[in-house]
Each structure stands twice: as C-alpha cells, then as structure tokens.
Amino acid sequence: MTERSAITRQIQREAAAIQDWLDGFYAADSGRPRRVVVGRTGEYLIVQAMPLPDGYRPDDVDLLILVDNFPSIPPIGLYVLNRGVVGVIAQIRQRMNAFQNAAFHSAPSIEGYTWICYAYADNRWKYNHAAPHKGDNLRKFLAAFHSELKP
Numbered sequence: 001m002t003e004r005s006a007i008t009r010q011i012q013r014e015a016a017a018i019q020d021w022l023d024g025f026y027a028a029d030s031g032r033p034r035r036v037v038v039g040r041t042g043e044y045l046i047v048q049a050m051p052l053p054d055g056y057r058p059d060d061v062d063l064l065i066l067v068d069n070f071p072s073i074p075p076i077g078l079y080v081l082n083r084g085v086v087g088v089i090a091q092i093r094q095r096m097n098a099f100q101n102a103a104f105h106s107a108p109s110i111e112g113y114t115w116i117c118y119a120y121a122d123n124r125w126k127y128n129h130a131a132p133h134k135g136d137n138l139r140k141f142l143a144a145f146h147s148e149l150k151p
Helices: 003-022 086-093 138-148
Strands: 035-038 044-051 060-066 078-081 098-100 113-116
Touching (some): 003 035, 003 044, 003 138, 060 138, 078 086, 086 098
Antiparallel strands (some): 078 113, 098 113
C-alpha cells in the first residue's frame, strides 16, 4: 500500500466520523441532506449543508476543506461556497476573518469560495495514528469551528 493510499483510507475514516457528527443535527431548514464527500483525489472534503449555530440564516453552508497535508497538520482554514450566503459570511466575519475569493497563510485562493481564517487549537495539532478519535482529527476541527461561531 502506498503512503497516499494509506492517507486516503485515513481520510475516509475521518469522513465517516464527520458524517456521524452531522447526523446528530436536526435536518437543515433547506431540506438538503447533511453529508460529507471525499474529493476524487482524496485531497479535499466537501461538507454539504454544514450546520450553523442558532441565529444564522441560512442555517447551513457548503464547505470545502483541503486535507492535502493531512494528518501532519490541520487544515489551513476552510472555504465556504459563496452561493447565497452573503449574510452568513457577514456574521462569520464578526467572529473571524473571511476573505472572498482570496486566502492567506499559505492557503490557496479558490474562486467562488470565501476562505475562513480558522486556526484550530492554536495550531497544536496532535493526530493519533493508532487511535484517531483520541487525538485531534477533522471531526473535532469542524466541531470546534461550529462552536467558535456561536454567539
């Protein structure tokens, strides 16, 4: 097994844990299913209908998370699809920096997305290869982001 395929398997397990977390939320007001999809290259995740805390309208967004350096470092921020979320982006900007069609700190800019400057756990990422649920992981990254958005 190549190192990349081993990492892709880890990302698949992370995606399953994220899906389990998403399944614990009420249905999105939009009626769209909450789901995580591993990108075809295994270097990114798409979270569809990511729940947002009470008070956000719409109450969900679509996210893109680059995991090309996983598991050695956490994602460098995350990306919100720009479609129909102007008010949500304004609310997020009250909590953290957000840049439409731009990014910083070595994160790439992605056209059509707003990059959210979110640093998980003060960048003290400790991934536990033997027991990923015991260390830092992508599910905890998203849960912490969700928590940071609460008023």
